[in-house]
Amino acid sequence: xxxxxxxxxxxxxxxxxxxxxxxxxxxxxxxxxxxxxxxxxxxxxxxxxxxxxxxxxxxxxxxxxxxxxxxxxxxxxxxxxxxxxxxxxxxxxxxxxxxxxxxxxxxxxxxxxxxxxxxxxxxxxxxxxxxxxxxxxxxxxxxxxxxxxxxxxxxxxxxxxxxxxxxxxxxxxxxxxxxxxxxxxxxxxxxxxxxxxxxxxxxxxxxxxxxxxxxxxxxxxxxxxxxxxxxxxxxxxxxxxxxxxxxxxxxxxxxxxxxxxxxxxxxxxxxxxxxxxxxxxx
Amino acid sequence: xxxxxxxxxxxxxxxxxxxxxxxxxxxxxxxxxxxxxxxxxxxxxxxxxxxxxxxxxxxxxxxxxxxxxxxxxxxxxxxxxxxxxxxxxxxxxxxxxxxxxxxxxxxxxxxxxxxxxxxxxxxxxxxxxxxxxxxxxxxxxxxxxxxxxxxxxxxxxxxxxxxxxxxxxxxxxxxxxx
Numbered sequence: 328x329x330x331x332x333x334x335x336x337x338x339x340x341x342x343x344x345x346x347x348x349x350x351x352x353x354x355x356x357x358x359x360x361x362x363x364x365x366x367x368x369x370x371x372x373x374x375x376x377x378x379x380x381x382x383x384x385x386x387x388x389x390x391x392x393x394x395x396x397x398x399x400x401x402x403x404x405x406x407x408x409x410x411x412x413x414x415x416x417x418x419x420x421x422x423x424x425x426x427x428x429x430x431x432x433x434x435x436x437x438x439x440x441x442x443x444x445x446x447x448x449x450x451x452x453x454x455x456x457x458x459x460x461x462x463x464x465x466x467x468x469x470x471x472x473x474x475x476x477x478x479x480x481x482x483x484x485x486x487x488x489x490x491x492x493x494x495x496x497x498x499x500x501x502x503x504x505x506x507x508x509x510x511x512x513x514x515x516x517x518x519x520x521x522x523x524x525x526x527x528x529x530x531x532x533x534x535x536x537x538x539x540x541x542x543x544x545x546x547x548x549x550x551x552x553x554x555x556x557x558x559x560x561x562x563x564x565x566x567x568x569x570x571x572x573x574x575x576x577x578x579x580x581x582x583x584x585x586x587x588x589x590x591x592x593x594x595x596x597x598x599x600x601x602x603x604x605x606x607x608x609x
Numbered sequence: 610x611x612x613x614x615x616x617x618x619x620x621x622x623x624x625x626x627x628x629x630x631x632x633x634x635x636x637x638x639x640x641x642x643x644x645x646x647x648x649x650x651x652x653x654x655x656x657x658x659x660x661x662x663x664x665x666x667x668x669x670x671x672x673x674x675x676x677x678x679x680x681x682x683x684x685x686x687x688x689x690x691x692x693x694x695x696x697x698x699x700x701x702x703x704x705x706x707x708x709x710x711x712x713x714x715x716x717x718x719x720x721x722x723x724x725x726x727x728x729x730x731x732x733x734x735x736x737x738x739x740x741x742x743x744x745x746x747x748x749x750x751x752x753x754x755x756x757x758x759x760x761x762x763x764x765x766x767x768x769x770x771x772x773x774x775x776x777x778x779x780x781x782x783x784x785x786x787x
């Protein structure tokens with residue numbers, strides 16, 4: 328009888344230790360899997376919800392630098408043009424939103440997840456709806472190709488590693504210094520600019536998206552020509568010229584699309600609707 | 610006694626005021642005109658066409674770097690007046706403008722004033738904190754969540770946008786990315 332008990336006890340002990348060992352191994356494996364996941368996050372995909380969340384936070388910063396132009400009619404008009412173009416893209420169901428920033432400088436911005444902005448300064452230099460569509464479509468191409476998101480991600484790899492990056496991306500919990508850092512990287516992209524290749528790609532896609540929407544495909548080239556005709560020393564152009572290839576270079580690149588441009592050159596420009604809607608008095 | 614002659618500084622001020630007024634008037638009057646006839650250069654030897662189409666009859670030849678005045682655009686074509694007086698259409702993308710719109714004064718506050726004059730924003734509105742978007746302002750910006758909420762309020766639905774497109778006679782096309 329006591330012998331049996333001892334045996335049982337031994338068996339129990341052995342089992343327990345095996346269990347403990349297994350648990351330990353399990354923990355190690357979990358940790359390894361986590362680390363691998365974090366590394367993968369930093370180098371590959373950010374989920375769509377995270378992309379949208381990051382884009383909203385970067386947009387809030389941008390709006391901190393310049394609020395929206397206080398004109399409901401103009402804001403709604405630009406949203407209709409933009410939303411129509413968005414429906415012609417491969418990401419029609421993103422929560423697309425468009426805004427006219429009050430800033431007098433000439434510029435346009437996009438943040439991940441479907442937020443697109445044009446400044447009042449640039450809107451006032453565009454002559455018709457096809458030109459506006461060209462500008463919005465260029466910015467939408469940045470969203471579609473995740474240009475900013477990739478730039479933020481690249482910066483985050485050096486500024487935030489492993490756990491910190493994970494925390495910043497998911498943004499769980501209250502005050503999150505890592506999140507702040509990640510969103511700052513987003514604003515920095517606006518000040519520093521994207522790669523030249525990204526800008527030229529956005530021009531090509533922008534022309535195609537405007538043509539898909541039924542607009543005169545020459546809208547974007549026409550805006551570039553307006554910018555090219557302006558004095559490059561004009562203070563309203565400083566940031567845009569610093570962060571984009573020169574308009575002449577962008578026009579040179581678009582000359583290769585002559586066939587596409589000509590095929591959709593006869594589509595509407597809607598100068599009258601533009602004049603009535605975008606120039607509305609506040 | 611209180612004549613202008615006895616106050617040379619006032620003459621100067623009033624003269625300056627007059628010049629400023631004419632300058633502002635010039636800005637308002639000339640900008641649209643400049644848009645219609647802007648000095649440009651053709652970037653390569655090109656044929657001047659009688660109509661905005663590649664199969665249109667020739668209206669002459671333009672040498673590379675020829676100077677023209679650009680008058681109007683139609684699709685991918687711009688109507689120009691050559692230095693010799695000949696008029697016709699050239700490829701819009703064959704033109705590069707002189708960038709002479711602001712007469713190259715440099716970034717002296719005149720460019721800034723031009724901006725304000727063109728946008729019609731009064732000084733009072735400019736000083737409400739919207740000096741615009743430069744690199745420094747972007748770097749130091751604090752999130753404005755109230756404006757972000759406002760942004761959501763203006764969004765258009767897919768259907769509303771489709772109706773809007775229909776009203777403008779816009780027809781969706783299948784176009785591959787180049």
